[in-house]
Amino acid sequence: MLLHLFFLLSLFLTFIDNGSAGITSTFVRTKFPAVDIPLENEVLAVPKGYNAPQQVHITQGDYDGKAVIISWVTTDEPGSSQVQYGLSEGKYDFTVEGTLTNYTFYKYKSGYIHQCLVTGIQHDTKYYYEIGNGDSARKFWFETPPKVDPDASYKFGIIGDLGQTYNSLSTIQHYMQSGAKSVLFVGDLSYADRYQYNDVGVRWDTFGRLIEQSAAYQPWIWSAGNHEIDYFPYMGEVVPFRSFLNRYPTPYKASKSSNPLWYAIRRASAHIIVLSSYSPFVKYTPQWHWLKQEFKKVNREKTPWLIVLMHVPIYNSNEAHFMEGESMRSAYERWFVKYKVDVIFAGHVHAYERSYRISNIHYNVSGGDAYPVPDKRAPIYITVGDGGNSEGLASRFRDPQPEYSAFREASYGHSTLEIKNRTHAFYHWNRNDDGNKVTTDSFTLQNQYWGSGRRRRKLNKNHLNSVISERPSTVWF
Numbered sequence: 381m382l383l384h385l386f387f388l389l390s391l392f393l394t395f396i397d398n399g400s401a402g403i404t405s406t407f408v409r410t411k412f413p414a415v416d417i418p419l420e421n422e423v424l425a426v427p428k429g430y431n432a433p434q435q436v437h438i439t440q441g442d443y444d445g446k447a448v449i450i451s452w453v454t455t456d457e458p459g460s461s462q463v464q465y466g467l468s469e470g471k472y473d474f475t476v477e478g479t480l481t482n483y484t485f486y487k488y489k490s491g492y493i494h495q496c497l498v499t500g501i502q503h504d505t506k507y508y509y510e511i512g513n514g515d516s517a518r519k520f521w522f523e524t525p526p527k528v529d530p531d532a533s534y535k536f537g538i539i540g541d542l543g544q545t546y547n548s549l550s551t552i553q554h555y556m557q558s559g560a561k562s563v564l565f566v567g568d569l570s571y572a573d574r575y576q577y578n579d580v581g582v583r584w585d586t587f588g589r590l591i592e593q594s595a596a597y598q599p600w601i602w603s604a605g606n607h608e609i610d611y612f613p614y615m616g617e618v619v620p621f622r623s624f625l626n627r628y629p630t631p632y633k634a635s636k637s638s639n640p641l642w643y644a645i646r647r648a649s650a651h652i653i654v655l656s657s658y659s660p661f662v663k664y665t666p667q668w669h670w671l672k673q674e675f676k677k678v679n680r681e682k683t684p685w686l687i688v689l690m691h692v693p694i695y696n697s698n699e700a701h702f703m704e705g706e707s708m709r710s711a712y713e714r715w716f717v718k719y720k721v722d723v724i725f726a727g728h729v730h731a732y733e734r735s736y737r738i739s740n741i742h743y744n745v746s747g748g749d750a751y752p753v754p755d756k757r758a759p760i761y762i763t764v765g766d767g768g769n770s771e772g773l774a775s776r777f778r779d780p781q782p783e784y785s786a787f788r789e790a791s792y793g794h795s796t797l798e799i800k801n802r803t804h805a806f807y808h809w810n811r812n813d814d815g816n817k818v819t820t821d822s823f824t825l826q827n828q829y830w831g832s833g834r835r836r837r838k839l840n841k842n843h844l845n846s847v848i849s850e851r852p853s854t855v856w857f
């Protein structure tokens with residue numbers, strides 16, 4: 381009788397196991413060519429008027445969302461670094477003075493890069509701002525996030541490996557229809573490094589003009605990828621990240637970081653940690669010391685959602701960049717599990733992939749499990765390297781699909797994470813389906829802190845699953 385039961389049970393388990401095998405989507409899109417938009421195309425146009433501000437973009441300027449950094453470029457003369465802003469359009473009660481910088485790259489001379497930190501603004505408020513002078517002044521607006529609160533709802537977008545092709549434009553336009561309030565950018569911005577000599581600087585400028593339609597109105601939270609390194613010995617350019625660091629400031633000092641390439645912010649109910657895959661990160665490096673402290677500062681009672689951004693994915697079953705994330709995994713995965721990170725977003729691989737909750741923290745060279753295993757404490761890993769750059773798609777997934785891989789598809793698109801409250805967030809991946817936005821992978825994300833352990837029982841006792849997919853039988857826990 382017992383044996384019989386056991387037999388039935390193992391049959392049942394086998395069934396569940398088969399049911400939870402991941403999905404490799406075979407969707408094939410008719411491709412737009414993966415070519416950069418020509419310089420003369422109107423989406424890259426320089427705004428009209430003498431010395432008109434261009435490449436306007438904003439990012440969070442402090443730890444908690446009561447400041448923004450506004451950045452722009454003028455080309456005819458330095459002009460003013462002032463931002464005028466207020467609560468209604470055209471009526472500005474405040475003025476703040478920014479800073480000016482310029483740099484050369486090979487023989488390219490950058491425009492005058494203005495950066496202005498606007499502080500002391502109120503939460504949950506729409507601000508109007510104006511930059512530039514006279515006839516060429518330009519007007520924009522932005523909305524501040526709600527104050528840091530465990531139940532503050534907020535919608536983030538996630539974009540990676542964007543570039544400046546027609547596919548990139550399609551991703552930006554679809555993202556702008558999503559209603560999300562801020563972009564978590566997982567690295568590889570302009571792909572200007574695919575050009576040479578003075579064209580590198582020129583293509584950083586065109587990228588700035590391309591993203592302005594969104595980035596001037598809402599913060600893009602930047603992390604750096606390999607295409608930000610800009611290492612060109614034959615051109616005499618060997619200092620890494622120069623173009624990126626001159627153009628895309630981050631609020632790193634607010635999180636006590638010593639380097640703009642890694643930092644953290646809190647926004648609404650989320651604590652967001654930005655890591656640099658291409659800066660030293662092993663034990664005892666500045667990034668390691670900083671991350672160790674930052675994890676201790678995370679207060680899930682205030683910010684239930686813990687999100688990490690990095691460029692190189694830790695789990696990836698594509699042939700492209702397979703296992704490149706192993707070095708960072710060995711350095712940090714233990715902390716990701718210990719601190720119950722909800723989700724880790726990465727790019728780099730030009731495709732979309734989502735993992736189950738898995739870990740490989742018991743791996744060691746003398747034995748143990750040298751492969752990822754289901755682990756309900758672990759984050760979900762999501763690769764969104766599918767923004768649409770000129771290198772094209774990474775369409776060769778490894779076969780068979782590994783157990784840890786829940787869904788994968790080689791198309792362009794972006795994701796959104798809509799946080800509802802401390803326990804629930806809705807996640808969507810939206811494919812650029814020949815010009816239309818099509819939601820292709822979606823699930824409800826349950827918070828790792830409030831949705832698990834002691835507090836899970838306290839708050840909602842029936843949520844056994846840390847991930848409940850809308851697709852049938854993709855539940856591991």
Ligand SMILES: *[C@@H]1O[C@H](CO)[C@@H](O)[C@H](O)[C@H]1NC(C)=O
Pocket residue numbers: 482483484489490
């Ligand atoms: C910055 O701009 C000033 C004023 O136009 C110019 O004299 C200087 O050469 C520029 N510096 C660099 C590094 O391009």
Ligand SMILES: *[C@@H]1O[C@H](CO)[C@@H](O)[C@H](O)[C@H]1NC(C)=O
Pocket residue numbers: 742743744745746747748749
């Ligand atoms: C390494 O693996 C062995 C064999 O499974 C195990 O006994 C040991 O505890 C592991 N060491 C670490 C540091 O995890």
Ligand SMILES: *[C@@H]1O[C@H](CO)[C@@H](O)[C@H](O)[C@H]1NC(C)=O
Pocket residue numbers: 800801802803804
């Ligand atoms: C949190 O949001 C989810 C999804 O909208 C909802 O089902 C749940 O009741 C909410 N919880 C609380 C405590 O409001």
Ligand SMILES: [Fe+2]
Pocket residue numbers: 541568605606607691727728729
């Ligand atoms: Fe990359």
